Amino acid sequence: MAEVDDEVVMSDDEGTYNLPNKRARTEVYPVGTIKKIRVFDFMTYAGLVAITPGPSLNLILGPNGTGKSSLVCAICVGLGGSTKLLGRADNLADYIRRGKKSCWIEITLSGGCGGNAVSGSTGSRGRSTSGDQVIRREIKSQGGRDGHALTYDSSWMLNGRSCIAKDVKDLVLTMNIQFDNLCQFLPQDKVTEFATMTPCQLLEATEKAIGDAELHGMHLKLIELKRKYKQDKEVWENNERTLQKFRLEHAKQHRDYERFEAREGLKKEIDLLQKKILWLRYIECKKRLNDAKEKLAAASATLRAKTAEIQEDTEPLRKLEKKLIKLREERDKVFRNALALRRAWEQASKKLDDAKVDLDQTVDKKAQLQGKSDRHKAKLAEMRREVSQLETDIENAPADAPQQLYDQKHALRADFEAELTKYNACVDEISDLRRQMLRYEQELSSVDRQLDQLQDPREQRLKKMEDKRRGVSGVYHWIRQNRHRFSGDVSAALCLHCVRQKSL
Numbered sequence: 001m002a003e004v005d006d007e008v009v010m011s012d013d014e015g016t017y018n019l020p021n022k023r024a025r026t027e028v029y030p031v032g033t034i035k036k037i038r039v040f041d042f043m044t045y046a047g048l049v050a051i052t053p054g055p056s057l058n059l060i061l062g063p064n065g066t067g068k069s070s071l072v073c074a075i076c077v078g079l080g081g082s083t084k085l086l087g088r089a090d091n092l093a094d095y096i097r098r099g100k101k102s103c104w105i106e107i108t109l110s111g112g113c114g115g116n117a118v119s120g121s122t123g124s125r126g127r128s129t130s131g132d133q134v135i136r137r138e139i140k141s142q143g144g145r146d147g148h149a150l151t152y153d154s155s156w157m158l159n160g161r162s163c164i165a166k167d168v169k170d171l172v173l174t175m176n177i178q179f180d181n182l183c184q185f186l187p188q189d190k191v192t193e194f195a196t197m198t199p200c201q202l203l204e205a206t207e208k209a210i211g212d213a214e215l216h217g218m219h220l221k222l223i224e225l226k227r228k229y230k231q232d233k234e235v236w237e238n239n240e241r242t243l244q245k246f247r248l249e250h251a252k253q254h255r256d257y258e259r260f261e262a263r264e265g266l267k268k269e270i271d272l273l274q275k276k277i278l279w280l281r282y283i284e285c286k287k288r289l290n291d292a293k294e295k296l297a298a299a300s301a302t303l304r305a306k307t308a309e310i311q312e313d314t315e316p317l318r319k320l321e322k323k324l325i326k327l328r329e330e331r332d333k334v335f336r337n338a339l340a341l342r343r344a345w346e347q348a349s350k351k352l353d354d355a356k357v358d359l360d361q362t363v364d365k366k367a368q369l370q371g372k373s374d375r376h377k378a379k380l381a382e383m384r385r386e387v388s389q390l391e392t393d394i395e396n397a398p399a400d401a402p403q404q405l406y407d408q409k410h411a412l413r414a415d416f417e418a419e420l421t422k423y424n425a426c427v428d429e430i431s432d433l434r435r436q437m438l439r440y441e442q443e444l445s446s447v448d449r450q451l452d453q454l455q456d457p458r459e460q461r462l463k464k465m466e467d468k469r470r471g472v473s474g475v476y477h478w479i480r481q482n483r484h485r486f487s488g489d490v491s492a493a494l495c496l497h498c499v500r501q502k503s504l
Helices: 068-078 165-174 188-195 199-210 213-396 403-468 472-481
Strands: 007-012 015-018 034-040 048-052 102-109 133-142 151-158 161-163
Touching (some): 034 068, 068 133, 133 165, 151 165, 199 213
Antiparallel strands (some): 151 161
């Protein structure tokens, strides 16, 4: 329930009257509580108006225009609050009652339990450090000029002594009076803003309004701790999930590690067994090596004995083998010489045949050229006779002979010169063929001499063989005549192809 405990003192210029209290004041005013408000010519109030609130809930009731909001403005302006919080005029001169030049506001704030007005020691600028605090603010208007707005002059007094606005604001701050807190000071124009506040904002504003700075600081610290707790919890949950993941990976890797250890143990055991096997093989191989060395020594001794016996038995055989090798070398040399002579004879024969063919072709070509030359020669003689006859006709012809004779003469002479050129070419070509025939004849003579040189020793040897054994010559000539009937190379008599070497 709200308890109304007011004493209103109103005056009209010089007269004042008080409303009696309904009960005795026995309650204690908390620190910063308004104990008395006095205004003079402030807004709607004319003259002096004094209000004495109680320590509990205070209500100001009245119809519109009786000054309820003016009292709220007086509290804000009188305690150094900003006019922007009121939603009204920003110029303090507008708060002076119409028709007046000045106004003043005086507010008494409780200093706490046992506080009395203007009691206690005073500090700098006359501000009391304990007891009730009386704040007085006077506003004087100064008329505007040239249509400009009114200006004002504001002065402060604290406990009857002049001070500055900062001293008042510091005092208000120490008493935890918060004009920007809607839970403590709610002007009429700020109700809509108050209705839009969130529960968290209301709680924070309430803490600031009813408690000291420590409570709000503890609340902020609690919020920060809660936020940090959430962060730490989130980090802890992430770490827990990471730890669980690492545990699963560790369990999986532990199984792999166990398998790896088992595999490594088996590898070591296998390596040891392989080394043992190699050692056993080494011992066995060493034993075999010793046995083989003994057998080798015995076999070497036997081999040396048998070798000595074989050398004694095979000495005549080696001599015969050396002699056989020498005879084979001589036979191979004879065969090579025979083959070389045969190839030389065949090459000479082929060269002779080719030279004969070339010679025959050259003779035929010479005969053709000779006939051609004879024809050209006859034609030249005929053309000479025609030219001589034509010249004779021209000489015997009269002076007015036709030009045709002269043209015929020139044409005939041109044909003669062309035919003479062809004749000379044939003569030159015949000369070249004669020189070529002479070269071929020389080559034929050389080849014939070579063949004679090859045939003479063979004929002599064949005659000697015929003297010793009849029929050899017939067989030799038959083989030469029928050589094409054999599938391979056949030599009739090897001795005919042998050549005596001086070194032999």
